[in-house]
Amino acid sequence: MRLALAIASFVILIVHGIVFYNQFFHKWENYQTAYFDQARSLAKTDVEKVALEAQRPRIEQAIVTQFGDARVDRCSTCHIAADDPRPGYIFDDAVRTKAIDPEIGIPLAKLDWMQQQSVKNGDQPKLVDLAKVADGGPRKEALARVGN
Numbered sequence: 625m626r627l628a629l630a631i632a633s634f635v636i637l638i639v640h641g642i643v644f645y646n647q648f649f650h651k652w653e654n655y656q657t658a659y660f661d662q663a664r665s666l667a668k669t670d671v672e673k674v675a676l677e678a679q680r681p682r683i684e685q686a687i688v689t690q691f692g693d694a695r696v697d698r699c700s701t702c703h704i705a706a707d708d709p710r711p712g713y714i715f716d717d718a719v720r721t722k723a724i725d726p727e728i729g730i731p732l733a734k735l736d737w738m739q740q741q742s743v744k745n746g747d748q749p750k751l752v753d754l755a756k757v758a759d760g761g762p763r764k765e766a767l768a769r770v771g772n
Contacts, residue, residue: 652702656701657681660676660679664676664677666710682701684698684701685698685700730763732754739751739754
C-alpha cells in the first residue's frame with residue numbers, strides 16, 4: 625500500500641511539474657523573441673530599430689464578429705510576422721533590379737526531352753501534347769499584373 629501511495633505521489637508531482645513548466649514557459653514567447661531578434665538584425669532605419677526595441681513578447685488577440693458570435697482570435701500571437709510589410713519590398717526590389725526575368729518562357733523543349741526519356745525508360749506510357757499540359761494563361765496574367 626505504501627509503495628502504491630509513493631508511486632501515485634511521484635506521478636502527481638511529475639504532472640504538476642509539467643503543468644507548472646507549461647504555464648510559465650510558453651512556446652509563443654520563443655517565437656516572438658526569435659522574430660524580434662531577427663527583425664532587429666534586419667532593421668535598416670533608426671525608426672525601425674527603435675520600434676522593435678520597444679517590442680516585448682505578449683499575447684496578441686482580436687475579437688472577431690464577422691462569423692456570428694464574437695470569438696477571440698489569438699493566431700497573431702505565434703504568427704506575429706503575418707502583417708509585416710517587408711516581404712513585399714523584397715518583390716519590389718527584385719523587379720526593380722531585374723533579378724526576376726519576366727520574359728522567361730515555359731521550357732517546352734526541355735519538358736519534351738524529359739517526357740521522351742520517361743517514355744523510353746517505361747516511367748510514362750505514351751507522349752502527351754505539352755501544349756495542352758502547359759497552360760500559359762497564369763503566366764500571361766502574372767505578366768499583365770506587373771505591367772509587361
